[in-house]
Amino acid sequence: MKILVINAGSSSLKYQLIDMTDEKVLAKGNCERIGTDGAFIGFKTPDGKKIERKTQMLNHTQAFEAVKNALVDAEYGAIKSLSEVTAIGHRVVQGGSYFDKSVLVNNDVINKIKELAPLAPLHNPAHIQGIEACTRVFGAKVPQVAVFDTAFHQTMPEKAFMYAIPYKYYEKFGVRKYGFHGTSHRYVTDKMADLMGRKKEELKLITCHIGNGSSITAVKNGKVIDTTMGLTPLGGFMMGTRSGSLDPSVVTFIAEKEHLTPDELSKILNKESGLLGVSGVSSDDRDVSAAEADGNLRAHLAHEMLYYQIAQYIGSYYVALGGCDGIVFTAGLGENQPQLREKVCDYLTCLGVKLDKEFNAKAMRGVTGTLSAPDSKIRVELIATDEEMVIARDTKAIVETL
Secondary structure, three states: OOHHHHOOEEEOOEEEEEEEOOOEEEEEEEEOOOOOOEEEEEEOOOEEEEEEOOOOOOOOOHHHHHHHHHHHHOOOOOOOOOOHHHHHHHHOOOOOOOOOOOEEOOOHHHHHHHHOHOOOOOOOOHHHHHHHHHHHHHOOOEEEEEEEEHHHHHHHHHHHHHHOOOHHHHHOOOOOOOOOOOOOOOOOOOOHHHHOOOHHHHHHHEEEEEOOOOOEEEEEEEEEEOOOOOOOOOOOOOOOOOOOOOHHHHHHHHHHHHHHHHHEEEHHHHHHHHHHHHHOOOOOHHHHHHHHHHHHHHHHHHHHHHHHHHHHHHHHHHHHHHHEEEEEHHHHHHHHHHHHHHHHHHHHHOOOEEEEEHHHHHHHOOEEEEEEEOOOEEEEEEEEOOOHHHHHHHHHHHHOOO
């Protein structure tokens, strides 16, 4: 069974073709700048070569045509015919309270994803475009599955997901904490249990997905009890361009002083804050790190704020869980920024965390393993996340029941 995994953004489309016989990735690539004159598709050939082609992609249907052509390319293609694609799995950011697991796509599912678009205006409409474009290119007979970022977090209790605002806004508009990066948190939770040789149902874990977008999740007995992102991915701690959670009066104060509209303020908090806003250098941590090494004090401050906030959330989740068996670092920064992991773990020595600093310093660019010393009271692990594999496995499981 070959599964095509799709992650459609507003102007981009990432894909992987996975042979579920041995879970081997046969092809992967991405379409960028969809809707512009500079659109292109980049992909890796089966032998590892990187190919980039400019092509017209005015919409997602044309992007899927480009993906189709890449998959069956006479010289570089991974398959001979589209008939080899058994099913398609889609990443969908916002599933709201409707979906606590992955589901087969049908008209009802599509309508619910559309209904939830106001909660993820940059993502859900793009996912719908991706699903509909897929149907046009691959045909209605190829089953499609929606895998939701929010699903893993639907086990949170009310005391964790409710906000202390008038209850009518929850009833009328669904204003509550939903959480995101669920496929990543779910993957590393399962992987951590395997590495520890224990069932996840008996573990207390804190999983840290740290990238340009970041979130931390508390998992007790295999179920999420709290997570940092909220109604939208803006909640939690500071990220590449996102502010993270704020005193709400900061928002109204700046809006009043600068005479800003909601859209203008949203742009500031989502696109101009975080590492970029504090450092004034970049949203890319590599640039911020280089600036800090050159003595840039604001870059240093941005890092100090980030490490402190991550440690704060881990500490609070330690309390919420009633202890902790393991902490996982994953995603772009979590996997490739030794300084971040060391600085965060320095805060956690009071919880009995002891880092193997020598291994931590070299654990990056694909190097994973146990970061904690043998006498650490809490195991700390570096795990490379694989959201696409979660999507492929869920898609396979659902399609096999048809």
